Each structure stands twice: as structure tokens, then as C-alpha cells.
Amino acid sequence: MKIKRLFYHLLFGLFLAVMFSCKKTTTINPEIPHLRKQGTASQLIVDGKPFLVLAGEVANTASSDLEYMNTVWPNLKRMNFNTVLVAIAWAWVEPEENKFDFSLVDGLIKDARANDLRIIFLWFGSWKNGISSFVPSWVKENQEKYPRVQIKSGKSIEVLSTFSKTNMEYDTRAYTAFMKHIREVDSEKRTVIMIQLQNEVGILGDSRDRCAEAEKAFHSSVPDELMDYLQNKKDSIMPELLMVWGDAGFKTNGTWQEVFGKTPATDEIFMAWNYSQYMNIMAAAGKAEYPLPVFTNSWIVQPGDKGPGDYPSGGPEPLTISIWKAGAPGIDINAPDIYLPNFDEWAALFNRYGNPLFVPESRGDITGAANAFYAIGQHDAIGYSAMGVDNTARFVIPRPDASVKPPEDLEELPLAKAYKILRQLSPVILEHQGKGTIAAAWLNSNKQTQDIYLGNYKIGVERWRNRRNPEQVAELGYGIFIATGPDEYLVSGYDIRIIFTPVTPGDPIAGLSWVEAGRFDNGQWIPERKLSGDDILLRYDLGAAADVNQSGSGLQFRGFNHGIQRVKIYRYK
Numbered sequence: 001m002k003i004k005r006l007f008y009h010l011l012f013g014l015f016l017a018v019m020f021s022c023k024k025t026t027t028i029n030p031e032i033p034h035l036r037k038q039g040t041a042s043q044l045i046v047d048g049k050p051f052l053v054l055a056g057e058v059a060n061t062a063s064s065d066l067e068y069m070n071t072v073w074p075n076l077k078r079m080n081f082n083t084v085l086v087a088i089a090w091a092w093v094e095p096e097e098n099k100f101d102f103s104l105v106d107g108l109i110k111d112a113r114a115n116d117l118r119i120i121f122l123w124f125g126s127w128k129n130g131i132s133s134f135v136p137s138w139v140k141e142n143q144e145k146y147p148r149v150q151i152k153s154g155k156s157i158e159v160l161s162t163f164s165k166t167n168m169e170y171d172t173r174a175y176t177a178f179m180k181h182i183r184e185v186d187s188e189k190r191t192v193i194m195i196q197l198q199n200e201v202g203i204l205g206d207s208r209d210r211c212a213e214a215e216k217a218f219h220s221s222v223p224d225e226l227m228d229y230l231q232n233k234k235d236s237i238m239p240e241l242l243m244v245w246g247d248a249g250f251k252t253n254g255t256w257q258e259v260f261g262k263t264p265a266t267d268e269i270f271m272a273w274n275y276s277q278y279m280n281i282m283a284a285a286g287k288a289e290y291p292l293p294v295f296t297n298s299w300i301v302q303p304g305d306k307g308p309g310d311y312p313s314g315g316p317e318p319l320t321i322s323i324w325k326a327g328a329p330g331i332d333i334n335a336p337d338i339y340l341p342n343f344d345e346w347a348a349l350f351n352r353y354g355n356p357l358f359v360p361e362s363r364g365d366i367t368g369a370a371n372a373f374y375a376i377g378q379h380d381a382i383g384y385s386a387m388g389v390d391n392t393a394r395f396v397i398p399r400p401d402a403s404v405k406p407p408e409d410l411e412e413l414p415l416a417k418a419y420k421i422l423r424q425l426s427p428v429i430l431e432h433q434g435k436g437t438i439a440a441a442w443l444n445s446n447k448q449t450q451d452i453y454l455g456n457y458k459i460g461v462e463r464w465r466n467r468r469n470p471e472q473v474a475e476l477g478y479g480i481f482i483a484t485g486p487d488e489y490l491v492s493g494y495d496i497r498i499i500f501t502p503v504t505p506g507d508p509i510a511g512l513s514w515v516e517a518g519r520f521d522n523g524q525w526i527p528e529r530k531l532s533g534d535d536i537l538l539r540y541d542l543g544a545a546a547d548v549n550q551s552g553s554g555l556q557f558r559g560f561n562h563g564i565q566r567v568k569i570y571r572y573k
Helices: 002-025 066-070 073-078 103-114 165-186 212-218 224-232 239-247 256-260 264-289 321-327 343-350 366-378 407-412 414-432 539-545
Strands: 034-038 041-046 049-051 053-057 083-089 118-128 148-150 156-160 192-199 294-299 333-338 358-362 383-387 438-443 449-454 457-463 477-485 488-494 496-502 509-521 524-530 554-557 564-572
Touching: 041 192, 053 118, 053 358, 053 414, 066 103, 073 103, 073 407, 083 103, 083 383, 103 118, 103 165, 118 156, 118 165, 165 192, 165 264, 192 264, 212 264, 224 321, 239 256, 239 264, 239 321, 256 264, 264 294, 264 321, 294 358, 321 333, 333 343, 343 366, 358 366, 366 383, 366 414, 366 438, 366 477, 366 488, 407 414, 414 477, 414 488, 414 509, 414 564, 438 449, 438 457, 449 477, 457 477, 477 496, 488 496, 488 554, 496 509, 509 554, 554 564
Parallel strands: 053 083, 053 383, 083 118, 118 192, 192 294, 294 333, 333 358, 358 383
Antiparallel strands: 034 041, 041 049, 148 156, 438 477, 449 457, 457 496, 477 488, 488 564, 496 554, 509 524, 509 564
């Protein structure tokens, strides 16, 4: 039995080597979706052009039923999505060992095309939310062949171990067959634009795997591959990891505890290396068949979590993203799932040191609309996705009697309106990402004002308030700002007031030469309404927010009124 298994491992290794060799000698079709740098931004290129992902993710098992999905597609179009995230489980495509069935994949691609939507598939293989719940039953029921994580108590949990080559090989085999099938059925029309590999990986209930193989690896030397990476990239690894390594003395060799210290953080770093190695083999094998961009997603640390194991230990977190970059170069983006109210802080933590921002899972209410604007405008995000979009009741606006709006009002939902604006602005946003000419604001009770320096002006942003009743202040506000010329801006937002102040030499007061509300149609600006008077902010409206020696008039957005505004600034003394 051992000889047979060893032979299988060697054969699988040869299989991977052949695939990777083929990849090196094959010219990649430039029209295949891929990432491309523009200045400081990474953009998703689809059909040869930058593409802004305005997406929603359906419930975990919604995509297992094509009839159910037929009730979902029309709503996604009405809510202005251009992309949908749908799960494909290992168990659904290989219900019996070595017998693949991709009819579900074909149906989802066909129906997405019919509704003019792109797809991002989520591969629920070895792990989903840290647990191995979407693996086939023939894997679940054979724990001897497909071993699981063992925790401190000595018990195993329902999590496939990263220390099993068999686990990795069989998941990789299924995933590779899936990617090959996508190439065969979709490489011409390119409905599928990215792949999420696994979901929220990491160990729950303990800080690391304690099976025999894991214990041996943990008490062995840190691999040279990782130590070389850390030493060569010391100036560009995440500060959270640098601090842990530094506290242990910046050792360049030794066991995991000798290099990183005897703390739970070391366990998390150890597991991150092993998860990333496992998933890198999968990502590389999949790309050898069809090189779509691949991303992970992270269950981020919650306020009540005391340590790794309360949240999945080993997933890409601020502490471990640099470990993932070292261990899984085949993964393009390490992305966060953000439901916490400090979205702006978490977006910044993930969009550092060359890690592009994509938010695959977050809120879909008015806060989600703010999140989308902020991620795209402030962090050059590839896109944003709200969770559970097949259940639109999550996004409806309550009536005064606590009832909800009926389905025919889907177009009026905050996320639908926000996406409508972002779809219009997409060509301009994509043109300006990475060039320092686009920014965003995201305000709530904890962040009531924000100053943005863009072009020749400081843009002071505050939550909208009633000038006749200053106590009436919006709970939340957001906006996106694009400098289209030295004194011209495109602005869109919700419940905000904006004041321009010069920051470059010249006359000290900024005024509004003209303001027009309008829309974009196929990338062309269509002016609709000339704004002045009560539609803008006049000097007597500004109150304490303005320095009367340096600020003139400004803009205001109440709700979604006058959704996009184009403004020309002038100066006077």
C-alpha cells in the first residue's frame, strides 16, 4: 500500500511538472482576463479593456440549483450588477470518485451570458469557512485516506489537513479538471473572469494542526525558501509580521519558535505557510490549464477574538499576508471579507505592499453602497461584491411601519443606485486609477469629516446637515472625487457637503465657476441640470466648517439627488 501511494505521489509530481512546462512554452491569449498595472493600481482586464467589478455573491448553495437561480438573474440585472459570484463545490462536480459532471457549471455560464453578466466562480474544495463541508462524501467518509486536522485535545475536526499530500492531490485534480472545462467552454466568450480558490481558510478551535506530520514540521527548521524571501523582502513585508520576527531577534534560521517566538502568532504564521503552499500548487495547476486571476478571501479578526483559532488560523490576515505572498506566488490577490463598521481601516490593511484590493464579500445595504464607493475611489479596488444578493430582503429599505418595499422597488435600493452611478463612472474611474487623481470619503458617527487633497485643492467633506436645523445631521455619508483637470472635478456622493480650498499658489478663495448635474452615456458626459442657488452650498451655509478667508461655495448631495456633478473651480481674493 505504501509503495502504491509513493508511486502515485511521484506520478502526480510528474503530472504537475509537465503542466507547468507546457505553461511556460504556451503563448497566453492576451484577451484572457488578467491583471495589469496602471500606475500604483492593479486593474482587471476583460476583453482587452479595464473592467470594474460591481458584483454580488449569492448564498453558498444557491448556485447548486439552476431553477432557483432563474429567479435570481433578473434581479441582479435590475440592481445594476455586472458580475455575480457563485460557488462551485468539489462535491457537486465529482460526486463519485473519478466521475466528473460539469453540467451545473455549463448551466450557470449559459444563464449568466443570457443576462449579460460575468461570473466569478468560488471553488469550495478542501475548505469553506475553514471547514471541509463541501468536499465529496467519498472524501468525508474515508478519514484514513483523507486525514483531518488534530487539535490539542487529541481529537480530529472536520477540516482536511494541509499536511496530507493526498488531500492536496485529489482537490487539485478536481480543480484542474474544472479549470480545463472552463477553458473548453468559455475561453472564446470569457464569461468567467476570476476564480476564488477555497473560502476563509484556517483552523478554528486551535491555533495550529497538531497531527504527527504537523508536529514534526513545526519543530523542524523554517524552510529556506521562506527565510530567503523574508530576508530579500525585509523592506516590503507587512509591519505586523516584521514586528513578530523582530521581537524574536530577526533570526535567519532555526525552528518556527526560534525564528518567530513562542507565541500563538507563530502557530498562525506556521499554518499560513502550509495553507499557502497547498493552495499555490492548486493555483498553479489550474493556471496551467486556464490562467484566470486567482484570489483568496479572509475571515478577518473580529473584535471579540482573543487569538488564532477564534478566527481561522493560517488564513491571509495582516500578520500573514507576506507569508502567503512568499508561499503562494500563483495567487494574485489576498482579499478580505469585511462586515465590520470600520471598513475603511480594514480596506487599508489589505491594500498594502503590492496586494491589490478586491472585496468579494461585504454588506449590501446603504453601508455597502458607501463601502463600494470608498474601496473603488480611495484604494483603486478591482471591485466590490455584496453578500447574499439572491435574498434582496437583506437590502430593502424599511418603511415607517417596519414593512419592506416590494420587489418592484429593487431599482430604488441604495446599492442598486450606487452601482448605477459607478457603472456610469466606470470608464473615468478606470482611466484615473493609480494616477493620484481619484479619491473617496467614507463618513459615519466615528468619522464626521475628512480632508482630501486632490489636484490644486483641499476638498473638505462632512456629513450633510440641515442649514436651518444644524442638529439634523445624516448618519452616514460617502463620496468619490475625480480631478479631470487643474480646476475641474467629477463628484458623486450621498449625504455629504463639500468645500474646496486652494492649496497651490494664487488667489486664496475658491468659488464655483459652474456646476452641472448629469450622467454618462457610453462614456460621454450628458449635462442635464445647471446647479446654483439652493442646489449648492453658499457662504452662509458653510458655518464652522469653513475658513471664511479661504473658502467660497461648495457642493452638496442629499440622498442620491443630482447623482453625478461636474464642477469648474475659480479663485478670487
